[in-house]
Amino acid sequence: MELSKFKALNDVDSVNAYISALEAFDGIAELQELKDLARTRGGVAAGKSILDVGCGFGLETRRLAEAAGAQGSACGLDKSADFIKEAQRRAEAGGQSIDYQTGDAAALPYGDGSFDCARAERILIYLTDFRAALCEMRRVLKPSGKIALIEPDFSTNTINISDRTLARRVLDHEIETAVENSFLPGPLVLALKDLGFANIEISSRALIFPQDLAASYFSSLAVNALKSSKITTSENEAWQTELDDLKARNAIFATISYFLFTADAP
Numbered sequence: 001m002e003l004s005k006f007k008a009l010n011d012v013d014s015v016n017a018y019i020s021a022l023e024a025f026d027g028i029a030e031l032q033e034l035k036d037l038a039r040t041r042g043g044v045a046a047g048k049s050i051l052d053v054g055c056g057f058g059l060e061t062r063r064l065a066e067a068a069g070a071q072g073s074a075c076g077l078d079k080s081a082d083f084i085k086e087a088q089r090r091a092e093a094g095g096q097s098i099d100y101q102t103g104d105a106a107a108l109p110y111g112d113g114s115f116d117c118a119r120a121e122r123i124l125i126y127l128t129d130f131r132a133a134l135c136e137m138r139r140v141l142k143p144s145g146k147i148a149l150i151e152p153d154f155s156t157n158t159i160n161i162s163d164r165t166l167a168r169r170v171l172d173h174e175i176e177t178a179v180e181n182s183f184l185p186g187p188l189v190l191a192l193k194d195l196g197f198a199n200i201e202i203s204s205r206a207l208i209f210p211q212d213l214a215a216s217y218f219s220s221l222a223v224n225a226l227k228s229s230k231i232t233t234s235e236n237e238a239w240q241t242e243l244d245d246l247k248a249r250n251a252i253f254a255t256i257s258y259f260l261f262t263a264d265a266p
């Protein structure tokens with residue numbers, strides 16, 4: 001799995017692997033805690049108009065629609081036509097009315113002041129200009145509307161591979177190649193302040209990877225580092241052997257920290 005593919009998922013042969021990975025990730029208890037907090041602090045409630053930017057195939061959008069109820073509304077926008085198609089299929093199967101659109105976070109197809117709440121999760125890290133997307137979210141929010149952002153900091157990735165120098169090189173390669181903004185949470189505070197957002201609140205959770213997800217993700221990191229000649233074939237073999245052994249013993253320890261930012265639009 002290459003996270004960088006999330007920049008343009010329309011180019012991948014099959015989105016199914018990415019759907020499975022996102023579903024597995026969505027099941028992580030600590031992420032669910034942050035999502036719950038995002039809904040509470042992000043003003044999600046019955047009767048509200050809510051936008052999910054970079055909604056993927058609508059895992060969270062459907063929960064937002066549920067919370068908004070018949071008097072409210074939920075919209076989801078994503079760059080991937082495949083994800084939007086899957087989101088529409090799921091909403092229809094669940095009897096939900098959700099307005100999904102394919103589009104770019106930097107040019108939202110909604111009028112000024114359209115929404116009470118706007119949220120984005122794990123999308124700003126992929127954008128070359130995340131401030132442009134924040135500007136757009138500010139524009140489509142009503143005055144004092146609520147923004148909620150959930151993003152990771154890739155420098156917090158950990159894995160209990162015993163060769164720490166090798167681990168550092170593999171994780172550094174991921175930091176350099178996986179996303180556009182590996183250390184996004186730091187700059188995000190200033191960006192929100194510069195854009196006039198008020199009452200900024202920040203929370204964090206260290207997400208504990210489930211064994212299967214950890215095994216497949218951290219295996220791919222070493223393969224990617226090998227492809228870029230950052231590690232040798234024998235180092236990759238040692239990595240994969242140790243990871244397999246840890247997995248067989250249900251003993252992979254892998255974490256990453258996620259951050260929730262909520263704030264009020266000017």
Ligand SMILES: C[S@@+](CC[C@H](N)C(=O)[O-])C[C@H]1O[C@@H](n2cnc3c(N)ncnc32)[C@H](O)[C@@H]1O
Nearest residue numbers: 006007054055056078079080104105121122123
């Ligand atoms: C890691 S996924 C997260 C999806 C969803 N927010 C979730 O948490 O399940 C990143 C999403 O950002 C979308 N994306 C990437 N660049 C985008 C852009 N410029 N505008 C809108 N969506 C974008 C991808 O298509 C993908 O669905």
